[in-house]
Amino acid sequence: MHMKTALILLVLAFATIFALVCVLLTRGRGPSTCQHQPPEPEVPEDGRSLVFADLTPEELAQVVRYLQGSLGVPLVDASHAKPSDNCIASVDVQLPAKAEVLQFLDAGGARPPREALAVLYFGNQEDPNVTEYVVGPLPVPTYHRDVTVQKYGGKVPYHRRPVTGVEYVAISALIQHELRKAPRFLAACCASDGTDLAVLTTAPRGFKSGDRSSWFVIFHAMEGTGYYVLPVGLEVLVEHGELDISLWYLSKVFYNGRYFSSTTKLEADFVAGLLEVIRVEKPQDATVMGSMRPRRPPGAPGPLQYEPHGPRYSIRDNRVTFQGWSITFGMNPNTGPRLFDIRYRRERIIYELSLQEALALYGSNCPGGMSTRYLDGSFGIGRFAYELVRGVDCPYTATYVDRHYLAESDVPRTNQNSLCVFEHDAALPLRRHFSDMQSLYYGGLRKSVLVIRAVSTLINYDYVWDFMFHSNGAVEVRVHATGYISSSFFHGRGINYGNKVGPHTLGTMHLHHIHYKVDLDVGGQLNSLEAQDMGYEQLKAPWSEQNTIVRPFLHRGRLERENEAAFPLEAPLPRYLSFTGPETNRWGHARSYRLQVVSSPGKHLPDSSPMERAVSWGRYKLAVTRRKEEEPTSTSVYNQNDPWTPTVAFADFIDNETITNEDLVAWISVGFLHVPHAEDIPNTVTVGNGVGFFLRPYNYFDEDPSVDSPDSIYFSSEREAEACETNPLACLPAAACAPQLPPFHYGGFLNI
Secondary structure, three states: OOHHHHHHHHHHHHHHHHHHHHHHHHOOOOOOEOOOOOOOOOOOOOOHHHHHOOOOHHHHHHHHHHHHHHOOOOOOOHHHOOOOOEEEEEEEEEOOOHHHHHHHHHHOOOOOOOEEEEEEEEOOOOOOEEEEEEEEOOOOOOEEEEOHHHHHOOOEEHHHOOOOHHHHHHHHHHHHHHHOOOHHHHHHHHOOOOOOEEEEEOOOOOOOOOOOEEEEEEEEOOOOOOHHHOEEEEEEEEEOOOOOHHHOEEEEEEEOOEEEOOHHHHHHHHHOOOOOOOOOOOOOOOOOOOOOOOOOOOOOOOOOOOOOOOOOOEEEOOEEEEOOEEEEEEEEOOOEEEEEEEEEOOEEEEEEEEEEEEEEEEOOOOHHHHOOEEEHHHOOOOOOOOOOOEOOOEOOOOEEEEEEEEEOOOOOEEEEEEEEEEEEEEEEEEEEEEEEEOEEEEEEEEEEEEEEEEEEEEOOEEEEEEEEEEOOOOEEEEEEEEEOOOEEEOOOOHHHHEEEEEOOEEEEOEEEEEEEEEEEOOOOOOEEEEEEEEEEEEEEEOOEEEEEEEEEEEEEEEEOEOOOOEEEOOOOOOOEEEEEEEEEOOOOOEEEEEEEEEOEOOOOOOOOOOOHHHHHHHHEEEEEEEOOOOOOOOOOHHHOOOOOOOOOOHHHHOOOOEOOOEOEEEEEEEEEEEOOOHHHOOOEOOOOOEEEEEEEEEOOOOOOHHHHOOOOEEEOOHHHHOOOOOOHHHHHHHHOOEOOOOOOOOOOOOOO
């Protein structure tokens, strides 16, 4: 062989071996690690959003120390205070007046003083009452002022206070004591000695102002499962209005359709053979109804969303920014999530967007179920927003934020990782078009949305609260209900009030109605409300007068007064309802945001109900009122335990004032009727159980603002489609990387 040929073959052989080695070395190697590139802040990080910030643990502790040293009365730690004690019930931020905030944010004014709102229960005095103080300035308080009369027109009677944990413990002990008086009945009905039963409160508590009388429903208690679907048929009525706990007593007992004066009477009738008993065996762990334990071993993990270059949003203090959006977030311990100063492209659209109340109203042929109207704000929608489970409650790679509160304790508590923020790929085009006429091209934009989420567990139900911000300038608000249904013991004509979902379990019908406050500032504070809807008109065809044509046309009108803008819950809204500002867009139309409600509510409580005024916000699908500092919320935590004389009645907000060129608030109700069925066992699913509303730009811009999105793609040939310069999706294979996932950890049980 020629020497030159041999050398060439040798070089080729070495090259082949080298290539094979490279392939073998790289085969099986994972993609490179994603490099995090923090997004540049879209607005200056100047700390101004802190004007809305929730109180820090240090500030909460400072307020407690100040009150303990400044009120001149003994204060007992609320975590063990009896009704006859004085205690600090809760502390939250006292938000400044809107005028002060806007002067600070927009006009270079002074930062408003930072203050707290403290709620105190004064049980150890001649006239027991609830008092609210504004305390400031923070971080080192030097003053407090009583604002109770200013806010509510008088003192808050003591019986209106929410029931505390200490009271529930005392009630549970009382019920256990009374159940021991019916040992043979309990053994026969429930295979129990009473110590392994659970009790569930109902509300409101009685029939008139001053009552504090609550039905408690009794269930089999099973470790690690929801007892709410395991009723034993026994319910008791507890009188707990006296300040002295030793004077509390059971006034009624209910079992299987019959009422008794006491557990002693119940036992006597059973022993005498006068009582029909339906035996409900204690469930076994392996077969217990309502267990959420997996029935199959884990399978392969499902799809995982991740960010190749890290989050495209930025969080600083209490503000998140994302592709033109700026949102300030917080959490009220009572009413839950609240957002402020929502801006798009630096223009404020919404001053405040906040949850107000969640009503769950039940029907049953048992006393506990038929009398239940839970107003969840009184229990604590924000307080009971616990830690979120990574990868289930929110995407695995979401950003998780701690929330702090002080309620029923002198020590601040932290619900760690209880609010999450993430960018969500909806797997749907926001807009797209494939052109197959005249010219060939494709243009599109994937639907990517920023989500702020919290989940509240309110006894048996879990509510998923979502606030979403789209790249076309739209805001979406949504709530999903899940968790356990509440139930009654199935007896008599229970089928009139729900469906049988277990051997002795009636899934009781109920409605979920949710109320929101939206303080819109569309192009400024002064807005008006305009309605548009369609009609049909018949006319002669202009080109053929012997024929007629029917065409749709647009009705336009302005709603001038509050009464016109109060839409009953079951009445349709105008198809287009817009909040307009004083300016016009390029095409001469008023710059506006349109409200679109997505809801299927049940019927509102009839006006004849003596407690209807306490939930009178539920009369309206939408009510638009002039904004007033003295009308900050549509309800009150005190309405739950005295709905017959409500502390705040929303109906009084609507007094036919003009709403043209005024600072307006939209009060929005959404909800649905839930008739539980077999598939609600073990748990209610979120599918089909979500409602909410949109706020969408309507002539606010000159064109769809999402045209400026960096995610847009466009190509008109195969060559363009595969070029990174015109289609970023073509670069994905080269940009593939493995996310650095944080280890899974959950500490949500540590702070109960």
